[in-house]
Amino acid sequence: xxxxxxxxxxxxxxxxxxxxxxxxxxxxxxxxxxxxxxxxxxxxxxxxxxxxxxxxxxxxxxxxxxxxxxxxxxxxxxxxxxxxxxxxxxxxxxxxxxxxxxxxxxxxxxxxxxxxxxxxxxxxxxxxxxxxxxxxxxxxxxxxxxxxxxxxxxxxxxxxxxxxxxxxxxxxxxxxxxx
Amino acid sequence: xxxxxxxxxxxxxxxxxxxxxxxxxxxxxxxxxxxxxxxxxxxxxxxxxxxxxxxxxxxxxxxxxxxxxxxxxxxxxxxxxxxxxxxxxxxxxxxxxxxxxxxxxxxxxxxxxxxxxxxxxxxxxxxxxxxxxxxxxxxxxxxxxxxxx
Amino acid sequence: xxxxxxxxxxxxxxxxxxxxxxxxxxxxxxxxxxxxxxxxxxxxxxxxxxxxxxxxxxxxxxxxxxxxxxxxxxxxxxxxxxxxxxxxxxxxxxxxxxxxxxxxxxxxxxxxxxxxxxxxxxxxxxxxxx
Numbered sequence: 302x303x304x305x306x307x308x309x310x311x312x313x314x315x316x317x318x319x320x321x322x323x324x325x326x327x328x329x330x331x332x333x334x335x336x337x338x339x340x341x342x343x344x345x346x347x348x349x350x351x352x353x354x355x356x357x358x359x360x361x362x363x364x365x366x367x368x369x370x371x372x373x374x375x376x377x378x379x380x381x382x383x384x385x386x387x388x389x390x391x392x393x394x395x396x397x398x399x400x401x402x403x404x405x406x407x408x409x410x411x412x413x414x415x416x417x418x419x420x421x422x423x424x425x426x427x428x429x430x431x432x433x434x435x436x437x438x439x440x441x442x443x444x445x446x447x448x449x450x451x452x453x454x455x456x457x458x459x460x461x462x463x464x465x466x467x468x469x470x471x472x473x474x475x476x477x478x479x480x
Numbered sequence: 481x482x483x484x485x486x487x488x489x490x491x492x493x494x495x496x497x498x499x500x501x502x503x504x505x506x507x508x509x510x511x512x513x514x515x516x517x518x519x520x521x522x523x524x525x526x527x528x529x530x531x532x533x534x535x536x537x538x539x540x541x542x543x544x545x546x547x548x549x550x551x552x553x554x555x556x557x558x559x560x561x562x563x564x565x566x567x568x569x570x571x572x573x574x575x576x577x578x579x580x581x582x583x584x585x586x587x588x589x590x591x592x593x594x595x596x597x598x599x600x601x602x603x604x605x606x607x608x609x610x611x612x613x614x615x616x617x618x619x620x621x622x623x624x625x626x627x628x629x
Numbered sequence: 630x631x632x633x634x635x636x637x638x639x640x641x642x643x644x645x646x647x648x649x650x651x652x653x654x655x656x657x658x659x660x661x662x663x664x665x666x667x668x669x670x671x672x673x674x675x676x677x678x679x680x681x682x683x684x685x686x687x688x689x690x691x692x693x694x695x696x697x698x699x700x701x702x703x704x705x706x707x708x709x710x711x712x713x714x715x716x717x718x719x720x721x722x723x724x725x726x727x728x729x730x731x732x733x734x735x736x737x738x739x740x741x742x743x744x745x746x747x748x749x750x751x752x753x754x755x756x757x758x759x
Contacts, residue, residue: 304641311641318652318672327664334668341675348642349713350682351516351693353721355508357675359524360729364611365671367531368729371618372664372736376749392659396651403647410684428685428716429709432694436707440589441513441596442696444715445722449518450596453719454576457599458565460723461558461606467730468554468610471617471737515695520726607726614733618740 307347314340331369338362352445484538494536498543501529509604513593519600523557523607530612551613557606564598642683649676661751663739667732674728678721685714694718 317337324330338361346354435447449457485491509522530547537544565576573580578595579588586594649672656669687710694715700707739749746754 308641311645314645315648315652318649321668321672322652322656327662330665330668334671337672338675341679344642344645344679345682348682348686349691349693350685350718350721351695352518353678353682353718353725355516355521356524356722356725359521359528360725361675363528364524365729365732367528367615368618368733368736369664369667371615372740375740376743386659386661388659392655396655399654400647400651403650404643407643407646407680428714431715432709432712433707436696436701438589439592439596441593442701443513443515443518444694444696444712445718446512446518446596446600448715449719449722450599451578451592454565454599456719456723457603458561458576460727461561461603463727464606464610464730465554465558467734468613470734471614474734474737474741475617476620516693520722610730614737617737618733 307344310340310344310347314344327373328370331366331373334369335362335366338365352443484541485536490536494532498529498533498536501525501532505529505604509600510597512600513596519603520607522600523604524611526604527608527611530608531615547612550609551616554606554609554613556609557602557604560602560605561599564595564602568595640683640686642679646676646680646683649673649679652676663742663749663751664736667735667739670735671728671732674724678724681717681721681724685717687713 314337317333317340321330321333321337324333338357342354342358342362345357431448431452432444435444435452436442439447439451441447485494505522505525508517508525509519512518512522530544530550533541534544534547539548564578568577568580569575571580571582576595578592581591581595583591583594653669653672653674653676657666657673658669660666660669691711691713694712696707696712742754743749746757748754748757
């Protein structure tokens, strides 16, 4: 009966996110964001996505915190104190409306059929074929790696190109060539 | 300006932890086929181990010379990935269809398994070098500002 | 419509997705500090990835998508209902790494703006441009 565990994790996650919003200095917000990333990795591991939890714990809680802190260390101290501006009325009225629209929009993605499985659009066409055929075709027990690097190798190729472009863009923006 | 850390405890602990984390990164990379892990996590752990070496031991220490020479080699990972695809083209099939890698005596599944390992090495190299390069870009101007004043 | 919403409310992760999406959206649109906006974008992105992973979960305690030895010996006996759907995990992995790459570029942009105009607050930067 793992439901109580999932409910407790979700409550912790929402509390941490509200803490990120309400805290007054930027460095505290960044460190609470690292804690939020770790909690998100635990939620993903509990939902059965171990590869995703691994990568999020390394990338989200490790590398993005380092990037935020490196940018914050250049700013003077007075720029990182946040002023509490009054929330506009449009936000207070419009956000619950947006929440209802989101709930209505995602409901068909997760229908509860008689036995649940065949109605879900994400599981109907190709995912069962990946689970059944991938060991015969590629001899790798980890199905996620086999799908990522063999069946969907073009996505990974273009994503590697995106990472390369991001590194070049940072170098162009910040390094001066006065040597 | 990034300098070596003052405390002896931090430096000694760093000297123990950095090779251990690099070994763990290689383990995660090569065992991505049999358990969770793979190219992305292994690449980021490898990049952060070099970054830890620069932050703890200072940028001029001998283990960090490799980091400074690597930071301009962003495109190596992408070239490895596209190179594997090109080898598949040379072997007579379509781009990135690993069953056409011309290795004598292996059947289709083993060739695909080898292709997956090679592309994971390419992705890990790309992410490691780009993480190091972004961190050096973000941290560099600080030293230039300090030297201008 | 209400039974759809009731079915969605049974899974706690979907409530978490809606609440975190609203939190991230609120932070991104109403704060004037640029780095706080980037934190809001980060919250928004991770909430959408939570939705992606949740729609792959199967109901009766399905296991992690790594094939066990029993199924490696005889690949015909794999029942797809015993393993979690691997396809959303693939898309999520790509999205996480692209998220950190765009975070690096946006932080480089914020650092360049700070170097030129001397402030992290967007209203002050807009005043100093004129």
